[in-house]
Amino acid sequence: MGMDLNVLIGGEAGDGVRQAGYLLGKAFVRGGLTVVSVFDYPSLIRGGRNLHLVRVSDSEVSAPRRGVDALVALNGDILGSFGGEVRPGGPVVFDSDASAGAEPPGRAAAYPIPATSWAREAGARRVVRNSAALGALLGALGYDLDLLLSVMGDEFPPEVYRVNAALARRGYELAARNPLPEGMRVEPVGGRGDRVLITGNEACALGALAGGMRFYAAYPMTPASPILHYLAGVQREAGIGVVQTESEIAAVVMATGAAYAGVRAATGTSGGGFSLMVEGLGQAGATETPLVIFLVQRPGPSTGLPTYTSQGDLLFAITASQGEFPRAVLAPADPEEAFYLSAEAFNIAERFQIPVIVITDKHLAESYFTVRAPDPSRVEVDRGELISGEWRGPGEYLRYALTESGISPRALPGTRGAIVKQNSSEHNERGWAEENPDTARAMTEKRLRKLLGVREALRGRSLEVVGDPDPEVTLVGWGSTRGAVLEAAARLRERGRRVRFVRFVVLWPFPSEEAQRALSNAGEIYSVENNATGQLARLLRMETGIGVDGTVLRYDGRPITHEDVLEGMGEAI
Amino acid sequence: MVSVAELGTAKKNTWCPGCGNFAVLQAFKSVVSRLGLEPWEVVVVTGIGCHGKIGDYLALNSFHTIHGRVLPLATGIKLANPRLTVVGFAGDGDAYAIGIGHLPHAARRNVDLTYVVHDNKVFGLTTGQATPTTPLGMRTRSTPFGTPEEPINPIAAVLAMGATFVARAFSGDLRHLEEVLERALRHRGFAFVDVLQPCYTFYDTYGYYRERVYKLEDDGHDPSDWNEAMRRAREEEVTGGERIPIGVFYQVDRPTLLDRLPHLSGVPLVDRPPRVDVAGLLERFR
CATH class of the missing domain: 3.40.920.10 (Pyruvate-ferredoxin oxidoreductase, PFOR, domain III)
Known part of the structure; x- marks a missing residue:
């Protein structure tokens, strides 16, 4: 050693x-x-x-x-x-x-x-x-x-x-x-x-910049505030707009306005602020506005433990807001992944015109990690079906044109010849409010069809699967617990145990097929989570029918260590 | 130049006959036409309420947002693309109840946009409940024994918040409404216009206003005098509703938010490349 x-x-x-x-x-x-x-x-x-x-x-x-x-x-x-x-x-x-x-x-x-x-x-x-x-x-x-x-x-x-x-x-x-x-x-x-010492919040902010974010609106909330602080500090050299708003409601809506106008825009908060943003999240979904939200979890309920860590908002993040609309929820495990996923979040948001949540937690967000220096040249920018220049037809521009993919080519306000109407009420292809049943069904299906494309776009990178191909024990997890789980797995391997680790990088759309593959012949399955109710385990059962054999849960506000994992599995430390 | 007729749409209008919203729609179309704005360079943001349908009736870019959030949405649009003319429309419930938290901050920021409040002193779309401007004691469906709360004074409140353009108009005087809206759109900064209008179905105030309104500009008001503006803002209360001033109460030239953020002047954010060079920033973490 x-x-x-x-x-x-x-x-x-x-x-x-x-x-x-x-x-x-x-x-x-x-x-x-x-x-x-x-x-x-x-x-x-x-x-x-x-x-x-x-x-x-x-x-x-x-x-x-x-x-x-x-x-x-x-x-x-x-x-x-x-x-x-x-x-x-x-x-x-x-x-x-x-x-x-x-x-x-x-x-x-x-x-x-x-x-x-x-x-x-x-x-x-x-x-x-x-x-x-x-x-x-x-x-x-x-x-x-x-x-x-x-x-x-x-x-x-x-x-x-x-x-x-x-x-x-x-x-x-x-x-x-x-x-x-x-x-x-x-x-x-x-x-x-080739290495940097960096926090998750800093990596999210830098990844967002590398991914072309030009507008960030937020209200201070621990432990998400360091994203705001970092971006406020570099706003001049980066040439971006940073607004500290009067509330999280204003933050999510202002970012939505900037996104509608054509700028890559984001907001960030923790659970309490995210609760306030929920109606605005649904607005982004209904109006098909690309929006990125950084959700930095801390323990709830309510004010909870403001400066400590938790993974208690998983099910909230994937279901928040009324009605049914597509979204993506991405969960980086360390600052290196946070950098690339934060950049990619804007591609997913723009290509599919949906809200994307990058979910982290206080431990990842505020702890310092040693990682390979992110390489900005690896970041690709894909703005999706964006109409630039002038609208030349055929016919009048339809913001919500019905298409096979569900994606309507997106013109920005200011495009000569195009009138761009977005509507939080159910609407027709033009964007006028409309309540007839055929329109309601067609628009609901159009929006939900986009999720197939999101799933396809994320295929192959939704899961991290490492370890034994024929395991007796499989540990599943998501987000910042990765380091502790890998360390526990290494200890078990030293003792001759065959161990696999399956980590969910994409939590929504839930990568059901990949999960089924990764969890077949998995041996005993343990879900390791920084929450009290095993939310990933519940989601896994809901989406795949696969139940876990045990959970290792920590919900005292402190990050999980490999000792916690071993102890929770009934193994010697 | 786009004509008033071209600014309309084929969408069937579902406002009640006699609704004050028709005057706001008509006046706004006239002003857009008169100012020679290209339709694709104007964005209309509307809230929830009867007024919120105005976007469907205008052949302009529009965003029908959620209840109370017109101002932050409009602010985001304008900051992203300052070339756009951004006009927010809200109801009195939208602006003064659920959304009032945004108003002082819009005034402080002084982003160059116009905010028109259709102030009929009642919730119409949800069939007649009290709003923050409903007169004390008025019976509505939610206040069957009369509202027990004092109404707010939007003009005085927005003056106190530090807005750079504060005006009131009356939907029963179309020409004057047009003049006020035109001045608001021409104002560089946050322009606030409270439009007194009847809700023909739930609170018909045509006759009431017609007998009481007078025009500030006909009465020698100096809109650069904030104290006098505040005195006039309280005139309706002070005179027991005898005299209700309309017109521009106050106007001052002050730097906008973008003027105070030099790194955002020049190329609009929307025209900047969707990629920020972070190589130098990353160096600091080694």
Whole structure:
């Protein structure tokens, strides 16, 4: 077994715990290691307890795991609460000026750093303490400080860099006098420039841009807000419109207006905001407007756990809004896939003139993952049957012309000679409201026919199937649990078990045929989900008749680990 | 130039005879024709209610949206393609009940669009319930003992929200309605027009308004004076319904949302390539 270290950084909100974990993670990635880091924070601005669990390994890990191998405690509360969890001999770095009443556990390798005093001496803000602590951790681990400094240099303006770098160096030098024993050190394995450390939200935003999104409207809601923040930050260089609206209702409708006008448009939110968007989602379906919605799940019901993770909105996403209309629901597992699927969502939306939901969760959206750098040149843009220039007939332009595919060639308002009428009421081919039974039936069938095309377009990439061709156990799942499931599967294989993993990338239209193939001769089937009721398992039964033999469910707001999967299957960890 | 006749459609009109919507339809067609707009460069956004059928009666681009959402839809269209002339039509239920949350923000953003509210002070399509402009004490199907809630004053409210063009018209004075609509369409920014109109079936107010309305422009009103506009906006309440001003209460020139977003000026979003180069942005994640 290679190097695999779980570093817990803890402090109060406002201590820069997120940033510290990010800097540390990136320093490791620049040294060729693989990082996945989970930021755990309550819904507070200041105070409270912020934790950043940075897992670093020399093998390809993509999920958090249990246990603490190293602790960076920015106050006594963290030191007292988590010091005891550190494995024997593990490093405990703490601010000795801010830990009154708490002691590092006797069996740990203690690294007291007078970080508050150093910050004061430097005349700097208190938040720079975390740089001293990071430096000390790297000194203890014997890691290359320059990698951390290079990250700081990229992240901070020069004057901020100077004070942080000085404190990191001071911490490093102090700790390096007593480095950890050989077996506990972390060494760079050589740079690998083809990889990035990125969150799911950032990857969704970048994928959307690569896919040509030029308009984003959203109302702030955790944990989807970082998409809005990122896009707002780059709107000028990207040349896109970003509007923070008065509500999620306004957001989904404004994006629909922009999409009708011919711009690739999206909105993003979490469950509560998505609830408000539901009528607007149906409007996009009824009016056949291409629209992309990023749905970043968090635990409900209602306000729920705003800053934690969940996969509780699957059945809601595929059924939301009254009536029957086609939609697509895509579920990336990591930031790399999130990038490509977010771009592809706009192709599906435009080709079939439907709403497309990209469903993620807080864990994928806000955790940092080490992935291959997405390649924008792999993104293709297909706008579907779009009429450009001038309408030349024959006859008058019909926005909802009945066709075999169900897709009506789409003119944009402003096309000379074409009058483009969209209608949320049932309508005829022109777009005039019409209520006669023949029209209602024909239009319903026309819209639903498009789903056949969507299914065809997504065939071959709706499922990820990996592992044994003749399994005794098959794990099914979707979204961000992939890393944990793969890790559990690897453990089982080490024990001689034949294991397959079937992951649903496309949740709607449900890939029934592919699922039936992948789940025939599957052995025992377990569904692994971050929800309480096994929604994928229920959907699978509804669409294919296939029942699972067991479920592994976690619904406490925390991401699933491979230990959870093994435990849930009744296996040893 | 497109004629008034060419702006009509063959769709059978199902408004009640005598409905105030006919005047709004007629006046709007006249203004589009008079302004020399090409039909394909005009987009009409309509809400839910009797007024919402107006899109079917116009040979113009249209989007019949869901209840109360005319403003965000119109805003999205205009931001995507500023070459389009975007006009929203809403009812008083649409605009002042379910959709009022969008109104202050449309005023703040000052996107260059026109918002016409068919204000007949009653829900017509759903057969006669009270709306936020229904007078206190009026009996409707949903208020059989009289509305217990004070009506809102849309002109005063929209003035307070900071709109750059605030006007009222009366469907019983077609020529004046046309003048007001034309000024609204010519205004660069968010133009708000509340149209007093009867619901011939559920609340016939023709006679009431005809006896009380007067034109602001005939009364020496200076539409650049916000305080005076606000005083006139309250005149109906203050005089116990004796005098009801119509015309332009207030108009001011202020930068639009797009003026304040320089990266969106120039090439409209709809004309930009559907692909953003993210190679440089991705570099920052290494």
